[in-house]
Amino acid sequence: GGTETTCYRITVAGYPVTYETGPFCPDTITDSADAGGIWFDGNGVYDLDGEFIVGLSELYGDDNWLMYDDDGNVLVTETAEEFEAAARPDVDPSLQNHCVEGRLEWLDNGEPISTTVVIPVQPVLADEPATVRGNLGVTLDGVVIAASAPVDAILGAYTIAAFDDCGGHFNPFDGYHLHGAVGCSEVDEVSEGETAMFAYAMDGFPVHSPLDDPASADLDECNGHETEAAGYHYHANNTAENQVIECLVGQTVAATGDAAAPAGGARPEPQEEVGTQ
Known part of the structure; x- marks a missing residue:
């Protein structure tokens, strides 16, 4: 030095x-790969489609994974408040088993960081x-x-911090990265x-x-x-x-x-x- x-x-x-961000999480368990982004965990890259959401318990060997409701809708962070409560190390317990996605408009003043x-x-x-x-x-x-990405903490909270197909995502502190x-x-x-x-x-x-x-x-x-x-x-x-x-x-x-x-x-x-x- x-x-x-x-x-x-x-x-x-x-x-x-050079590109638009997203999409991140699929909406339903019947969605194809076009409806979502990707997830990678140190072992593989996975399309975030409905099949992936259904197969989480098998992929990670834990029956506590259940990220969709009785109607087949994927549980996704739907507000800025949910996003902020889930995109952090101490995930709010109510947002476990959620696919976490952020949006530009949910950042401060709706502007990039x-x-x-x-x-x-x-x-x-x-x-x-x-x-x-x-x-x-x-x-x-x-x-x-x-x-x-802190994969162990993310998976430990039964969440998926979805990336788009370009390998990026939002968090409330750093924005898109x-x-x-x-x-x-x-x-x-x-x-x-x-x-x-x-x-x-x-x-x-x-x-x-x-x-x-x-x-x-x-x-x-x-x-x-x-x-x-x-x-x-x-x-x-x-x-x-x-x-x-x-x-x-x-x-x-x-x-x-x-x-x-x-x-x-x-x-x-x-x-x-x-x-x-």
């Missing part, structure tokens, strides 16, 4: 500029890779990549043998979509490698793993002060900051 470097201070809009990040213009290697605390990076279309790399934020060209870039990690290195065969790419412990065309970059994990990036090889800089210019991925002028690992 302590390296002085030039950084971008970026205010991320908190809502994607912006986040300011500071990212090195030229990444500075750390002495050794470090596990990520807090946000992992930002997508090119203006969404924060969050750390792993991503937990999985599904490909929706790819807005960059692809070089031969590579996948598209879709984000920058907090240390300034690019993040590309998952590889079909990561074992053949000689990735390091942080899921990164260097190529002639793209330089050093990370590859996101498979969505099922609920961990977009394993660790960071570069130093990061803590954001301070108020936000700079608005952004869905826009870059303001560089500012001098002090990097800390």
